[in-house]
Amino acid sequence: MLAVIRYTVPEAQSQDFMKQGQHIIDTLAAQPGYLRARLARSVDEPNLWALVSEWEGAGFYRRALSxxxxxxxxxxxxxxxxxxxxxxxxxxxxxx
Structure with a gap:
């Protein structure tokens, strides 16, 4: 199962966003069913970011979000x- 959460991030906030995104990934990685994740930034629209993660199933993902x-x-x-x-x-x- 693939999870994609997109964000619109003003340039002035991008460094803080990246640090917070890393913290979110670390938190998700500690949850059952987690496979992998990454934080990505659009090459065409630099204010558009995505937190992409992969899970063993939707139930794992939803519990991890909580x-x-x-x-x-x-x-x-x-x-x-x-x-x-x-x-x-x-x-x-x-x-x-």
């Missing part, structure tokens, strides 16, 4: 209000 709520709270005003959980429908090389 555990990481306090770490994520300062960035909530920068979040884009859109769905964040995506179910894998095709992964090359994965048993079908």
């Amino acid at each position: 555990a990481a709520r306090m770490a994520m709270y300062p960035l909530m005003i920068l979040m884009l209000n859109e769905p964040s959980a995506y179910e894998d429908v095709y992964v090359p090389g994965q048993d079908e």
Whole structure:
């Protein structure tokens, strides 16, 4: 399961955002079902960032969000209000 949370971050806040994003990833990484995560910045729109994580399933992701709520709270005003959980429908090389 793939989770994508996008943020609009003013340039003046980008360094603080990156530090807070690293803290969120560290918090998520300690949760059951976590596989990997990364913080990415758009090459076309530098104010657009994404926190991308992979999970063993949607239940793990949703419980991890609850555990990481306090770490994520300062960035909530920068979040884009859109769905964040995506179910894998095709992964090359994965048993079908």
